[in-house]
Amino acid sequence: MSPRTSHQFKEIRESRKSQIMDTALELFAREGYAHCTIAMIAKKAGISKGLLYNYFESKEQLLNEILESGLTEIWELLDPDKDGDLSAEELKNFIHIVFRLMRDKRDYWLVYFGLLMQPKVMEQIVRRPVVKNIEAYFQILMNYFKKQGYENPLLEVTMLSALIEGLGVLMIYTKDVVEIPDTLMDQFEERVINLINNRQEGQIFSSSQKNEK
Amino acid sequence: MSPRTSHQFKEIRESRKSQIMDTALELFAREGYAHCTIAMIAKKAGISKGLLYNYFESKEQLLNEILESGLTEIWELLDPDKDGDLSAEELKNFIHIVFRLMRDKRDYWLVYFGLLMQPKVMEQIVRRPVVKNIEAYFQILMNYFKKQGYENPLLEVTMLSALIEGLGVLMIYTKDVVEIPDTLMDQFEERVINLINNRQEGQIFSSSQKNEK
Amino acid sequence: MSPRTSHQFKEIRESRKSQIMDTALELFAREGYAHCTIAMIAKKAGISKGLLYNYFESKEQLLNEILESGLTEIWELLDPDKDGDLSAEELKNFIHIVFRLMRDKRDYWLVYFGLLMQPKVMEQIVRRPVVKNIEAYFQILMNYFKKQGYENPLLEVTMLSALIEGLGVLMIYTKDVVEIPDTLMDQFEERVINLINNRQEGQIFSSSQKNEK
Amino acid sequence: MSPRTSHQFKEIRESRKSQIMDTALELFAREGYAHCTIAMIAKKAGISKGLLYNYFESKEQLLNEILESGLTEIWELLDPDKDGDLSAEELKNFIHIVFRLMRDKRDYWLVYFGLLMQPKVMEQIVRRPVVKNIEAYFQILMNYFKKQGYENPLLEVTMLSALIEGLGVLMIYTKDVVEIPDTLMDQFEERVINLINNRQEGQIFSSSQKNEK
DNA sequence: AATGAATGAGCTTTCATTCAT
DNA sequence: TATGAATGAAAGCTCATTCAT
Numbered sequence: 091m092s093p094r095t096s097h098q099f100k101e102i103r104e105s106r107k108s109q110i111m112d113t114a115l116e117l118f119a120r121e122g123y124a125h126c127t128i129a130m131i132a133k134k135a136g137i138s139k140g141l142l143y144n145y146f147e148s149k150e151q152l153l154n155e156i157l158e159s160g161l162t163e164i165w166e167l168l169d170p171d172k173d174g175d176l177s178a179e180e181l182k183n184f185i186h187i188v189f190r191l192m193r194d195k196r197d198y199w200l201v202y203f204g205l206l207m208q209p210k211v212m213e214q215i216v217r218r219p220v221v222k223n224i225e226a227y228f229q230i231l232m233n234y235f236k237k238q239g240y241e242n243p244l245l246e247v248t249m250l251s252a253l254i255e256g257l258g259v260l261m262i263y264t265k266d267v268v269e270i271p272d273t274l275m276d277q278f279e280e281r282v283i284n285l286i287n288n289r290q291e292g293q294i295f296s297s298s299q300k301n302e303k
Numbered sequence: 304m305s306p307r308t309s310h311q312f313k314e315i316r317e318s319r320k321s322q323i324m325d326t327a328l329e330l331f332a333r334e335g336y337a338h339c340t341i342a343m344i345a346k347k348a349g350i351s352k353g354l355l356y357n358y359f360e361s362k363e364q365l366l367n368e369i370l371e372s373g374l375t376e377i378w379e380l381l382d383p384d385k386d387g388d389l390s391a392e393e394l395k396n397f398i399h400i401v402f403r404l405m406r407d408k409r410d411y412w413l414v415y416f417g418l419l420m421q422p423k424v425m426e427q428i429v430r431r432p433v434v435k436n437i438e439a440y441f442q443i444l445m446n447y448f449k450k451q452g453y454e455n456p457l458l459e460v461t462m463l464s465a466l467i468e469g470l471g472v473l474m475i476y477t478k479d480v481v482e483i484p485d486t487l488m489d490q491f492e493e494r495v496i497n498l499i500n501n502r503q504e505g506q507i508f509s510s511s512q513k514n515e516k
Numbered sequence: 517m518s519p520r521t522s523h524q525f526k527e528i529r530e531s532r533k534s535q536i537m538d539t540a541l542e543l544f545a546r547e548g549y550a551h552c553t554i555a556m557i558a559k560k561a562g563i564s565k566g567l568l569y570n571y572f573e574s575k576e577q578l579l580n581e582i583l584e585s586g587l588t589e590i591w592e593l594l595d596p597d598k599d600g601d602l603s604a605e606e607l608k609n610f611i612h613i614v615f616r617l618m619r620d621k622r623d624y625w626l627v628y629f630g631l632l633m634q635p636k637v638m639e640q641i642v643r644r645p646v647v648k649n650i651e652a653y654f655q656i657l658m659n660y661f662k663k664q665g666y667e668n669p670l671l672e673v674t675m676l677s678a679l680i681e682g683l684g685v686l687m688i689y690t691k692d693v694v695e696i697p698d699t700l701m702d703q704f705e706e707r708v709i710n711l712i713n714n715r716q717e718g719q720i721f722s723s724s725q726k727n728e729k
Numbered sequence: 730m731s732p733r734t735s736h737q738f739k740e741i742r743e744s745r746k747s748q749i750m751d752t753a754l755e756l757f758a759r760e761g762y763a764h765c766t767i768a769m770i771a772k773k774a775g776i777s778k779g780l781l782y783n784y785f786e787s788k789e790q791l792l793n794e795i796l797e798s799g800l801t802e803i804w805e806l807l808d809p810d811k812d813g814d815l816s817a818e819e820l821k822n823f824i825h826i827v828f829r830l831m832r833d834k835r836d837y838w839l840v841y842f843g844l845l846m847q848p849k850v851m852e853q854i855v856r857r858p859v860v861k862n863i864e865a866y867f868q869i870l871m872n873y874f875k876k877q878g879y880e881n882p883l884l885e886v887t888m889l890s891a892l893i894e895g896l897g898v899l900m901i902y903t904k905d906v907v908e909i910p911d912t913l914m915d916q917f918e919e920r921v922i923n924l925i926n927n928r929q930e931g932q933i934f935s936s937s938q939k940n941e942k
Numbered sequence: 943a944a945t946g947a948a949t950g951a952g953c954t955t956t957c958a959t960t961c962a963t
Numbered sequence: 964t965a966t967g968a969a970t971g972a973a974a975g976c977t978c979a980t981t982c983a984t
Contacts (some may be wrong), residue, residue, distance in 0.1 A: 122421040123390040124337035127978060138945045149979065195473040200420065245490050247347025256469025263419040277458050306966040307963055341954060351970050548847040550763035553957060564966045575958065621782040626846065633843030633901040671916050682895025689845040703884050732945040733984055767975060777949050782976065
């Protein structure tokens with residue numbers, strides 16, 4: 091048997107890593123980070139505890155890589171022209187993607203938000219380079235609203251963020267109480283996009299009211 | 304010397320209990336629930352570890368009582384006529400209070416939201432009677448929007464909740480990054496109230512735009 | 517109100533003490549000594565923990581007094597002429613009393629035997645004066661069998677003791693499996709007494725055999 | 730270096746497990762179950778506390794496994810043809826083994842009897858499958874005496890059990906007072922066997938008496 | 943690369959005992 | 964005499980991490 095090339099080795103390593111990270115993410119989401127043990131993760135991933143430490147230097151490092159990888163992945167989807175400028179179309183697309191991600195990567199959000207709330211963890215996350223990008227995006231949104239002539243762009247960005255994250259939180263923490271139906275999510279998304287597209291129609295609490303008159 | 308009266312004992316117990324709960328809440332918020340040890344709480348509260356167990360049967364029980372007590376306290380402020388009916392004025396007042404609480408009881412929210420994200424913890428919280436009240440409130444809001452002629456009350460309630468909770472989350476998790484200024488909070492609140500009061504004006508992203516044309 | 521006489525005080529003290537001891541014995545028997553807490557005992561006795569320490573200087577001391585008091589009480593019933601001599605009648609009476617005690621003071625035996633098996637506890641008990649009496653009684657029994665012309669009195673005493681204690685153990689530890697009926701106990705006692713009274717008939721395993729012939 | 734084979738691991742586990750159980754049994758016997766700490770056991774076994782929990786999920790579980798293993802081991806020795814039938818020879822052999830075990834496994838008995846007396850522990854033991862076997866044995870003995878024409882087999886079995894267990898108890902709890910000599914044990918055993926073999930001669934308190942007349 | 947036995951620091955929890963009142 | 968809040972030493976147990984194989 092010819093020895094594997096170093097390239098093959100690297101590939102194997104990478105796929106093992108993802109496998110571990112996926113497993114861990116699922117467990118973190120289901121059981122909570124603190125409640126998960128290395129033994130649980132290793133067992134579910136079908137490897138030994140020792141091997142896990144071959145790939146990640148600590149439980150915390152494993153978490154960090156999961157968070158970073160998730161953020162990067164998301165970021166790549168959201169990444170606009172990087173010209174710092176956002177067209178209406180791009181913003182619409184951005185929102186659409188965010189909503190899709192919220193559904194598809196629910197596990198990830200669950201963990202991400204959960205940890206965001208743990209003060210000590212947050213401090214760590216904040217220092218990561220990817221988070222800088224998020225702050226950049228915040229600026230891009232600010233610019234968008236400024237260019238559209240909004241008087242108080244910060245307020246607009248805050249509301250948009252709040253709407254989206256608020257929905258995210260609702261989705262996540264009502265999971266055990268009541269499932270938010272997909273149709274409601276779609277309507278929600280539609281409304282948010284309307285709000286941006288068409289300010290006249292876009293009253294947050296009145297989309298269907300005009301019929302009334 | 305005669306022993307303390309049972310009244311005195313009760314007073315001691317109650318004040319000690321609150322003292323411990325306050326201390327614990329502060330620490331949970333600052334350090335995260337998982338990261339806090341009983342020793343830390345006891346030390347900060349100036350008592351022995353043993354005494355803590357005289358008042359709470361476990362760390363988890365301590366947490367539960369904190370959550371329950373906070374929810375109850377909040378609930379009392381929010382509680383409307385209980386006639387199941389909500390006037391516009393009451394809704395306005397409700398929102399105002401929610402915004403005030405968000406600022407005044409930030410520690411509480413930090414812990415509460417943080418735990419809401421921990422799956423196992425959430426299951427516990429959901430079963431508590433106080434949470435039933437929250438569900439009741441949800442119905443009251445639904446009724447309100449229905450009576451106002453909204454076509455899709457569930458969507459409206461969801462958006463209102465998302466807006467408020469989203470702001471809450473923003474407030475909390477941006478704490479270490481950037482402080483949301485009080486003026487922004489006020490504007491946010493004003494906007495939300497406008498949205499409800501006056502549907503024509505209440506476009507979420509345009510309150511100040513009409514002047515522009 | 518006239519102050520109580522010191523005699524009255526002493527009476528009150530004594531009755532309180534017995535009350536605590538009775539309660540503790542019952543609990544020890546039901547829950548096991550190690551598993552019982554001072555708090556449990558005090559609560560069941562309707563007094564405060566502090567007061568218990570007013571009467572007994574430690575949990576261990578409480579146990580010791582219970583054991584000692586039980587042994588003394590039993591001993592008084594068994595106490596023969598003290599002339600070191602035992603008539604057949606006295607031995608018969610002795611056995612009868614032992615059997616009665618086994619039923620009436622089951623709680624006590626349960627605790628007593630249970631503790632006898634705990635090495636460290638045993639060491640303590642053995643040093644108590646009452647136990648010396650037991651050893652004395654052993655001698656008296658030895659003498660009895662010697663005088664009756666038995667070749668190996670030690671063996672006889674051992675067998676008698678084993679029979680009685682063995683029944684005691686059976687009674688106690690089969691409690692949760694199967695109750696030994698009173699009639700069986702009576703038959704057992706009758707047999708033991710026969711064994712001593714009438715050596716010809718007293719085959720341990722043959723009371724009903726004569727029909728066989 | 731290649732990792733250990735699963736066979737090697739199994740061997741390590743098994744030998745470690747017995748090592749811990751042996752150590753614990755000895756300590757339980759010497760110090761009493763309640764008085765023994767995990768730290769003591771681990772130290773005496775030359776391992777860390779943590780490792781102990783790698784093999785036994787709790788102190789109580791460790792105890793249970795010790796008891797179960799002892800009972801099983803004993804049971805294998807006692808197990809007759811399983812035809813539910815007991816010949817005189819088999820019964821004799823049974824008694825012989827019991828007496829030998831009493832001497833050889835004194836530590837075990839000490840712990841076993843000691844715990845039998847602790848109510849809460851007993852409940853646990855009783856539910857174990859091995860104990861069912863003991864009940865089965867009880868039935869076999871009953872059958873034996875019935876077939877031999879005894880009028881009250883239950884009484885006979887009770888007496889036999891009491892004799893044996895009573896001796897066991899005597900052996901154990903007189904350990905600190907006076908050692909029962911081996912010769913006495915032999916005589917005791919001989920007498921019990923005689924009692925069964927030869928009903929005419931087998932008077933419990935008179936084996937050597939007939940010469941006297 | 944791969945294993946899981948082994949470690950040990952540190953956690954939650956218990957409870958006999960003390961003590962101010 | 965009587966209370967129960969308060970203590971603190973010590974227990975059982977957990978688990979991230981290391982390491983010999």
